[in-house]
Amino acid sequence: MPDTTEAPRPMTRPAPQPAAQAPASASRPVRFRGGGFVAEPRRWAALLAFVIAIAAWEASGRLRLVSPLFLPPPSAILLALQGLVADGSLARNLAASLMRIGVGWTLGTAAGVLVGFAMGIWSIARAIGLPAVSALFPIPKIALLPLFILWLGIGEASKFATIGLGVFFPTVIATYSAVDGVPRNLIRMGQSFNMPWLDVLRKVVLPGAMPGILAGFRISASIALILVVSAEMIGADYGIGAFVLNAGNLMLTDQLLAGVLVLSLLGLAIGTALSLLEKTLLKWR
Amino acid sequence: MNPRTRQFYGALGVGRRAVLALALGLGALSALPAPASAQGEKVTVAVLPLSSSAPIFIAHKRGYFSQEGLNAELRSFSAAQQVPVAVTSGDADFGITGLTAGFYNLAAKGTVKIVAAQSREEPGYQLSAYLATKAAYDAGFTTPAQFKGKRVATTTAGSTFHYMFGLLAEKYGFSTKDIQMVPLQDVPKMVAAFKGGQVEGMIAPVTVARQLEAEGSARILGWVGDVTPWQLGALFTSPETIRTRRATVEKFVRAYQRGAADYNNAFNVKDTTGQPGKGPGYDELLAIIAEATKQKPELVAVSLPFIDPQGRLLVDDVVRQTKFWQAEGQVDKALDPLSTVDLSFVNGHLLTQK
Amino acid sequence: MELFVRGLSHRYGDLLVLDSIDLDVREGEILVVIGPSGCGKSTLLGILGGIVPHGGEAVRIAGEPPPGCLNPVSFVFQDFSLLPWRSVEDNVGLVLEHQRMPTGERRERVEDCLRRMGLLEFRKALPKQLSGGMRQRVGIARALATRPAILLLDEPLSALDAQTRDLLMEDFLDLWKRDRTTAVYVTHNLNEALRLADRVVVLTRRPGRIRDIVKVGLPREDRAGAAGQAFLAEVHDRLWELIKAEARIADREIVDA
Numbered sequence A: 001m002p003d004t005t006e007a008p009r010p011m012t013r014p015a016p017q018p019a020a021q022a023p024a025s026a027s028r029p030v031r032f033r034g035g036g037f038v039a040e041p042r043r044w045a046a047l048l049a050f051v052i053a054i055a056a057w058e059a060s061g062r063l064r065l066v067s068p069l070f071l072p073p074p075s076a077i078l079l080a081l082q083g084l085v086a087d088g089s090l091a092r093n094l095a096a097s098l099m100r101i102g103v104g105w106t107l108g109t110a111a112g113v114l115v116g117f118a119m120g121i122w123s124i125a126r127a128i129g130l131p132a133v134s135a136l137f138p139i140p141k142i143a144l145l146p147l148f149i150l151w152l153g154i155g156e157a158s159k160f161a162t163i164g165l166g167v168f169f170p171t172v173i174a175t176y177s178a179v180d181g182v183p184r185n186l187i188r189m190g191q192s193f194n195m196p197w198l199d200v201l202r203k204v205v206l207p208g209a210m211p212g213i214l215a216g217f218r219i220s221a222s223i224a225l226i227l228v229v230s231a232e233m234i235g236a237d238y239g240i241g242a243f244v245l246n247a248g249n250l251m252l253t254d255q256l257l258a259g260v261l262v263l264s265l266l267g268l269a270i271g272t273a274l275s276l277l278e279k280t281l282l283k284w285r
Numbered sequence B: 001m002n003p004r005t006r007q008f009y010g011a012l013g014v015g016r017r018a019v020l021a022l023a024l025g026l027g028a029l030s031a032l033p034a035p036a037s038a039q040g041e042k043v044t045v046a047v048l049p050l051s052s053s054a055p056i057f058i059a060h061k062r063g064y065f066s067q068e069g070l071n072a073e074l075r076s077f078s079a080a081q082q083v084p085v086a087v088t089s090g091d092a093d094f095g096i097t098g099l100t101a102g103f104y105n106l107a108a109k110g111t112v113k114i115v116a117a118q119s120r121e122e123p124g125y126q127l128s129a130y131l132a133t134k135a136a137y138d139a140g141f142t143t144p145a146q147f148k149g150k151r152v153a154t155t156t157a158g159s160t161f162h163y164m165f166g167l168l169a170e171k172y173g174f175s176t177k178d179i180q181m182v183p184l185q186d187v188p189k190m191v192a193a194f195k196g197g198q199v200e201g202m203i204a205p206v207t208v209a210r211q212l213e214a215e216g217s218a219r220i221l222g223w224v225g226d227v228t229p230w231q232l233g234a235l236f237t238s239p240e241t242i243r244t245r246r247a248t249v250e251k252f253v254r255a256y257q258r259g260a261a262d263y264n265n266a267f268n269v270k271d272t273t274g275q276p277g278k279g280p281g282y283d284e285l286l287a288i289i290a291e292a293t294k295q296k297p298e299l300v301a302v303s304l305p306f307i308d309p310q311g312r313l314l315v316d317d318v319v320r321q322t323k324f325w326q327a328e329g330q331v332d333k334a335l336d337p338l339s340t341v342d343l344s345f346v347n348g349h350l351l352t353q354k
Numbered sequence C: 001m002e003l004f005v006r007g008l009s010h011r012y013g014d015l016l017v018l019d020s021i022d023l024d025v026r027e028g029e030i031l032v033v034i035g036p037s038g039c040g041k042s043t044l045l046g047i048l049g050g051i052v053p054h055g056g057e058a059v060r061i062a063g064e065p066p067p068g069c070l071n072p073v074s075f076v077f078q079d080f081s082l083l084p085w086r087s088v089e090d091n092v093g094l095v096l097e098h099q100r101m102p103t104g105e106r107r108e109r110v111e112d113c114l115r116r117m118g119l120l121e122f123r124k125a126l127p128k129q130l131s132g133g134m135r136q137r138v139g140i141a142r143a144l145a146t147r148p149a150i151l152l153l154d155e156p157l158s159a160l161d162a163q164t165r166d167l168l169m170e171d172f173l174d175l176w177k178r179d180r181t182t183a184v185y186v187t188h189n190l191n192e193a194l195r196l197a198d199r200v201v202v203l204t205r206r207p208g209r210i211r212d213i214v215k216v217g218l219p220r221e222d223r224a225g226a227a228g229q230a231f232l233a234e235v236h237d238r239l240w241e242l243i244k245a246e247a248r249i250a251d252r253e254i255v256d257a
């Protein structure tokens, strides 16, 4: 800076100006014009919308704008729910359904992951599996219920099969795509260091496919919840699905919605559990 | 309002009924063709395409509704449960179908009221059969009384099957708890469980029963009509309609009774040897029913139910039904059994013969 | 160890990529391979390292691996090829896990390699937390952990910025001086070639043939000085002429086609 090396000229030197001062009156401040288009967390907004929706729903019932038969107000649903808790039937129904979802989902998912892996690894398995999956996946499982009854009876086996088969195909597809999507260069890397086949599978392919497999779990868990209602069409005395079906048949709409509420809460709980699992397993992303 | 929001509100404006009907899983399958003269006061009737609703089809086709000054539109549904819901939601002015616990729960909410009879289980009429599997029969399960302690297939709790087992239990002095009822939602799944030997018996509609017997997988132990006659179905409307459009209901019931009378004249006749014969208009009415039910006339002819010629109800049975469901815990105890019916539209209602 | 290539041709389907390559990779030298994009450099390296399928016996390896060698021919990849779910030390350790060796020794070896690449304080870090230069250091550490006889490096620095590239190149040279591991080094960058190479193989456009092999006849330690720079400028110009000629023909071919 030449200013500092020159001798000061006290008379002509202008008063020191603060750096923030703009040089001329013609200048304008630069305005921020970015912003927006970014997802920012707004928890209160969701909560507020939720509260308003519930309040409006309750009010419409209280003010007799809508018949409580058609749309039971939240208070009636909670009352029905409370009744279920009080007489212990909620616990009994929930236990029955959770057992079916647990066993059915586990069986279907385990088989699906194995088949998906095989299809991702071996060309022969892929050549057989892809058309088979395309052909069998769209079959509505509910249409097969009479067959399940003939094959497996009306006990738990046919209920497990309904849920298991429902989650099997999406899991196959998710796992297959996940394995297929593992970067080839990582596999080549493993091979270039003489890693045995099984090690490549265990240490490279499996963790690499994990995000896709877990995303598949999210979908299959929801499908299991949907299918528990279908499964419990088969001679179920207890179960949230059986309860919902029964309430529907008897036109007890408050009970019906109470059961539906339990199902969605169950979905929420499972979703949260999966998010936690993802957080721990996929920390590296 | 920009066009987009208007469209949005327009979509909402489809109406609460349509939205709720959707929400309740209600789907009108098809509207049957309108009668020749589409004039007069419009009434909508919710029906199932079954021959138990024959008087409606006959009255419609033969113009009895239009002669009463009514322009009746029939809307066909796929499940019994949907019919009273359609009346409740206002999608139909009248409904006609079998009576279930679900119906009485709607009646308890004050949305439906019975005005006339539909079909009933009557001695000598083969509508519903008691069935045993071949294996159970061979093991000694040969009479309806032996349903005690058996495992049976039903559609759902609160269904007509459930009630028929209740009547059977009452008749033979045991309780419904002595029968292990397996809910399977619909008849195809019941048949699957029955064929697979998962249950020992069931009550089944005549066509299913005959087919299973012909296949050799079932034995017919008897007919519900012979063992426990009861009021299987009814014609109903909403209390609101009765209050505000009483004359319309009267006209409708009159036309319905004419249809019921025609039905009986044609089908409910015995020839000189006591065998079922053919009355006047037999072929024409059979064709009408076959068209409405989309079934072959031969099949319709062998599964025609008994329908009271004047639409008279077995009043004591209707009362008994309410009490039964209340005892089973399926229907609100506060429901007054007599509030479910309005007996003023049909003269000379009946009592079950003991 | 040494590699001998005799009459190597390679096709992908109908596409001839390499045509009659004859090449020796001699003990202790750094052989740099340059050539137009798509001429088959990576393919050549892949065949040398046995990860590109090639029937036939055009490539042979000779000599005894040095003591402690666990993988005679090891790669350093252009895209680093690190496992994103493993920490730095586990990425390096990965290539030792299937070898039969005591845990303590394995840990020592990993630590030693990390120290030599200046990675010790990042041992617990995940790849996503590292800069590109650091990631390639992990890639090099991993290759070194197997004590290879021959290193195959496929454009190891091309994903990095110019400064990082120069720094890492010097570090690599320092490291190399200790073991003088035989190396085949593919690059597009003439400066890298001149700084590192004993010999530079210039490939033609696809199908890749050997256009010329240029010897950089100056010891590496003399290349930094002014005299060295002048000498290298000559070699640079010669290489540049060769590449330019190939690139021109390739361009014309593209226009014609």
Ligand SMILES: Nc1ncnc2c1ncn2[C@@H]1O[C@H](COP(=O)(O)OP(=O)(O)OP(=O)(O)O)[C@@H](O)[C@H]1O
Residues within 6 Å of the ligand: C012, C015, C017, C036, C037, C038, C039, C040, C041, C042, C043, C044, C206
């Ligand atoms: N697996 C493969 N299947 C078919 N063709 C391939 C395959 N791998 C490479 N090729 C083709 O072979 C040619 C040579 O590829 P290669 O990657 O060996 O070139 P390169 O010299 O390394 O190029 P670059 O300088 O861009 O890295 C290219 O035209 C490429 O498209």
Ligand SMILES: [Mg+2]
Residues within 6 Å of the ligand: C041, C042, C043, C154
């Ligand atoms: Mg390349």
